[in-house]
Amino acid sequence: MTQISTTGGLMTSFKKYLNRNRFGEVLVHRGLLSASQLHEALSLQKVQKLALGEILVRQGVISRWDLRTTLALQTSIRMVAAFVTITASLVAYAPRESYAESIKDIPNSITLASVTVPQSEIVVQSNLFGTAERRSTDLSSFTKWRDMFDRFNREVARESSAKVIQKWRSDLVELRGKPLVEMANGVNNLMNKVKYIGDNRNWGKSDYWGTPIEFLTRGGDCEDFAIAKYVSLRALGVPESQLRIAVVKDLQKGIPHAILIVYTEEGPMVLDNQIKAMTRASMISHYKPIFSINHGAWWVHTDQAVGVTQIATASR
Numbered sequence: 001m002t003q004i005s006t007t008g009g010l011m012t013s014f015k016k017y018l019n020r021n022r023f024g025e026v027l028v029h030r031g032l033l034s035a036s037q038l039h040e041a042l043s044l045q046k047v048q049k050l051a052l053g054e055i056l057v058r059q060g061v062i063s064r065w066d067l068r069t070t071l072a073l074q075t076s077i078r079m080v081a082a083f084v085t086i087t088a089s090l091v092a093y094a095p096r097e098s099y100a101e102s103i104k105d106i107p108n109s110i111t112l113a114s115v116t117v118p119q120s121e122i123v124v125q126s127n128l129f130g131t132a133e134r135r136s137t138d139l140s141s142f143t144k145w146r147d148m149f150d151r152f153n154r155e156v157a158r159e160s161s162a163k164v165i166q167k168w169r170s171d172l173v174e175l176r177g178k179p180l181v182e183m184a185n186g187v188n189n190l191m192n193k194v195k196y197i198g199d200n201r202n203w204g205k206s207d208y209w210g211t212p213i214e215f216l217t218r219g220g221d222c223e224d225f226a227i228a229k230y231v232s233l234r235a236l237g238v239p240e241s242q243l244r245i246a247v248v249k250d251l252q253k254g255i256p257h258a259i260l261i262v263y264t265e266e267g268p269m270v271l272d273n274q275i276k277a278m279t280r281a282s283m284i285s286h287y288k289p290i291f292s293i294n295h296g297a298w299w300v301h302t303d304q305a306v307g308v309t310q311i312a313t314a315s316r
Contacts, residue, residue, distance in 0.1 A: 023052055023053065023070065023071070023206060024038045024041070024042065024052055025038075026070050027056070027062065027066075027070055030070065032061075032062050032066050032070070033056070033061060033062065037056075037061055041055050041056055041059070041061070051200055051204055053067045053070075053071070053200065071198075071200060071206050072254075072255040072256075106231055106234040106235055107152070107153055107156040109156050109165065110156065110165055110168065110169060110231075110235045111234075111235050111237075112169065112172055112173060112176050112235050112236055112237070128246065128261065128268060128281060128289050128292065128301060129248070129281060129284070129285075129287055129288065129289050129301075131288075131289055131301040131302060131303065132301070132302050132303070133292075133299040133300065133301050133302065134299065134300050134302070135297050135298075135299050136297060136298055136299075136300075137296065137297045139293070139297070139298060142293060142298065144207070144208075144209040145209065145293060147209070148209040148210070148211055148227065151211050151214075152211040152212065152213065152231075155211055155213045155214075156213070161213050164213050164216050164217055165213070167216075168212070168216060168232075169235075171190055172187070172190075172232055172235060172236060174186070175187065175236060176236060176237075180238065180242070180262070180264050180265065181264050181265070181266055181269070183233065183236055183238065184233065184238075184262045184264065184269055184271060184278060185278045187229050187232045187233055187236070187271070188229060188271040188272075188277075188278045189278075190232070191225055191228050191229050191232065191271075191273075192225070192273055192276055194215060194216065194219055194220070194225070194228070195219035196219060196220070196221060196225075196273060197218070197219040197220060197221065198221050199220075199221055202218055202219065202220065202221075209223055209224070209227065210224040210227070211227070212227060212228040212231045212232070215227070215228045216228065222257050222258040222259070222273055222274070223245070223247075223258035225258075225260075225272075225273040226245045226246075226258045226259055226260040226271070226273075227245065229260045229271050230243055230245055230260050230294070233260075233262065234295075238262070240294050240295050240296055241263075241294075241296075242262060242263040242264070243260065243261070243262060243263075243294050244260070244261045244263075244292040244293060244294050244299070245258060245259070245260055245261075245292065245293050245294065246258070246259050246260075246261050246287075246289050246291070246292040246301075247289070247290045247291055247292070247293075248287040248288060248289045248290060249287070249288040249289075249290060250274075250286060250287060251286045251287065251288060252286045256290070257274065257287070259271065259272045259287070260272075261281065261292065266280070267280055267281065267282060268280070268281040268282075269281065270284055270287075289301035
């Protein structure tokens, strides 16, 4: 982990990575591939219509391990690039127009309850995994988040989605009206039954945020699990203010990861496809949050030390 105190420092530290965020370029930068080999593989890709990584593995140019680690690094680079871009507004802390209302909320066609949960109001803690946080309603930089909701709303209106939505509603209806902790636990268990499949294999790209309907139809990776759980709990009437998808650095694996945080009367709970049982956030020590987001806002998470932002570095 590297501590960076200013946006200028971030830009300096990551400039060489941000300019090489395509898969082939990352391989070349890591010394695993020459420029001529990349050019040859790209020419072959146009003919074979396979993922670049698969072509290189089949040719014996890189190993499966090289492929996995480079894809993980590429995801880290892109998250850092997005983080650097969107953090600039918070460092200056200048007022911005709110973009939150440009994202539609959970479609009525899958809503199972009103937008309130029968319980006393919960005060959301602001020290997730021991961090401080700053809030912004400017969601304009989160294009994957917004695009996912746009696709989701179109999917809900399609007749071809009716069967998946009906099964989803049927699975959720048994949780309706239960205490929040029980609902969250039930949703976590339900969604963790879906098969895990990486974006590259599932969609032919390294970072794709699938809709819940796509996830329930084809499976998905960590952010897809988190999104499906988030939308399920919103459909059950859990208030937006008590839900956040958090992008964290997994300190054990050294890669980014996505989880859902549910703020309950018993404290924040973590819904995670890597940890099968719902777990109190206070019991988890190997996650370092980078940012968290819901329909209305996003938060940058920082060290408690004033003015110092802790983020995951992209290392070879």
